[in-house]
Each structure stands twice: as C-alpha cells, then as structure tokens.
Amino acid sequence: MPIYTIAAAVEIELEIRKSRFIGLILPVDNRNAAQHELERLRALHRGATHVCWALMAGGQSGMSDDGEPSGTAGRPMLEVLRHHELDGVLAAVVRYYGGIKLGAGGLVRAYTDAVATALKQATRIERIVFSEIEIAIAYADESHLRYWLQQHHYLLLDSRHDDLAHLRVRLPAADVTRLKEALPALVSHFSSCSVNIIL
DSSP, rough: OOOOESSSSSSEEEEEETTEEOOOOOOOSSHHHHHHHHHHHHHHTTTTSEEEEEBBBBOOOEOOTTTTSSSSHHHHHHHHHHHTOOEEOOOOOOOOOOOOOHHHHHHHHHHHHHHHHHTTOOEEEEOEEEEEEEEOOOOHHHHHHHHHHHHHHHEEEEEEEEEEEEEEEEEGGHHHHHHHHHHHHHOOGGGGGGEOOOO
C-alpha cells in the first residue's frame, strides 16, 4: 500500500473573525527535522499567540495545541493529514489573535481549514523509504552483483575490499527482501555472502 508525502512546502494565510491564521505544510524526514522547522517558525513569528502543529512521521507522529483549548488544534490538523494518507509531513498553523473568541467549534474549523487549504495547493507524491545495506561477497561474484544492482537502479554508495568485497547499497526498504531472495541465484559462492542492514 503506497505512502504519500508532499513534493514541497506550501504556505497559506486565512483571516477568520479578525484572527490571522498562517498555515504551513512541509515534507520532513522525522521528528527532529519537524522540531527544527517549528523552532524556525516560532523565531519568525515571535508575536504570534499560538504555533500549533501536527506531524505524521510513522512512529514519531505527534501534535500540539500550544495553549489553545485541548483538542481544538493539533488533533483536527492530524486528522486532515491522516485523511489525505500522508506521512513524513508536518502541518503547522501560526495564529495571531484578533480579539474575537471563536469557541471550540470555531477553532476546530479554523485549524482544519488552514491545513486543508494548504493541502489543496500541494502536490502529493509517493513517499519511498530507503534502506542502506552492506553486502559482503566473494571477489569472483562482485562484477555480476554490481551489474544486477545497476539493472535495478539501486545506488552503490561505497565499496571496500578485504577477504571479501563489501558493497554498500541504497535501495527502497521494500526491496530489501527481494534482494536477499535474489542473492542465491546471483552468486556462485553463496556461503561467503552476507547482507547487513545499516539503516
């Protein structure tokens, strides 16, 4: 089942009952990258009343109402990301309070609308998660394996040589099992071949 992210960051602005809502969505690799972006956003909008956010990033997902009533900002924003089947995406909404209270329902609508409006302008693309592996192989089989890797468009990152040839390869994580299953047919000295997942 494919996972999607967005191709590039999108920023929009809405005015709702005199409050200014700046909605931002952007692709991020993990929670650390998201926190870095949030720090940048807070520094850029020091006068903002709230900087609420939602992150879909596998096991590192999260959200924050940042002082808004509980459940009125982060969770609705996260639901929009889930509804669009996104991962590796940070949604943040900066609010400058305009003096008119919106109530819980109004806040939910405002934060949902800010993220949904930004997503309408975004390009959704398939997110491919990559792994790095090291293959240790007999010298006699190295050129054959290199050719096979090239045919499948897997990226050879590095190689080193001692008793064996060690090839460090970057490929879609979904293809690691496929490569392991293909190795017996690719090498004549399978007993001296091993695969180590690095990342």
